[in-house]
Structures are given as structure tokens and as C-alpha cells.
């Protein structure tokens with residue numbers, strides 16, 4: 001699968017487009033992602049930094065811990081991205097920001113030790 005990936009925030013002020021295949025799709029159970037997203041677990045689609053561009057508005061970034069930046073829409077508050085220092089090769093997009101989210105099933109779990117005990121997922125991993 002190598003096609004265009006479109007996405008954006010809830011209000012439409014921010015839009016982005018990516019090409020190619022995500023390098024990773026993963027659940028993240030860490031508490032920082034919970035706080036940022038408001039959701040019990042996050043799913044991230046990893047896209048190479050050179051494979052996407054913001055086509056409308058801008059992703060506002062919050063420095064949540066040393067070297068880690070969390071992106072959101074300054075107008076509607078939608079969570080959009082999580083990324084390491086700018087030298088890292090990928091930006092992780094929250095699955096909710098992707099238009100065709102159904103195409104990107106997560107394949108692994110990050111920070112499983114921080115997973116909420118009452119959260120049951122059907123993949124048995």
C-alpha cells in the first residue's frame with residue numbers, strides 16, 4: 001500500500017498530506033499520551049518526516065518532556081502529533097487525525113506497563 005494519506009484536525013484549520021506507507025502503527029499506553037489525548041489509549045501512525053507536509057494552518061507544539069513535542073490544533077484543540085527531537089526520522093500522528101483511519105490497524109503496543117487495567121482489547125497482545 002503506497003498511496004496518499006490525508007488528515008487534519010476537527011475544525012479543519014490544520015490539514016496535512018503524506019505519501020507512502022507508514023513505518024509503524026502502534027498503540028501507546030503511556031500516561032502522557034492519555035493526558036494529551038484525553039483517551040484511555042492512543043494509536044499512532046508513524047510517518048517519515050520527509051514524507052508529509054502540512055498543507056493548511058500549522059501544528060502547534062507543546063514541549064511535554066525533554067526532547068518530546070506534542071502537536072495540536074490551536075483553534076479546536078485536536079491532538080495531532082507526537083515526535084522526538086527534530087533529528088528523529090518520523091513524526092507520529094494520532095490515528096484520530098487520519099481521514100482513513102480504518103486502513104491503519106496497530107500491530108504492537110508501546111508502554112504496556114502503563115496500560116489501564118480495565119482496558120480490554122481484542123487482539124490478545
Ligand SMILES: [Zn+2]
Nearest residue numbers: 009011073076
Ligand atoms: Zn482545529
Ligand SMILES: [Zn+2]
Nearest residue numbers: 028029030033
Ligand atoms: Zn505515549
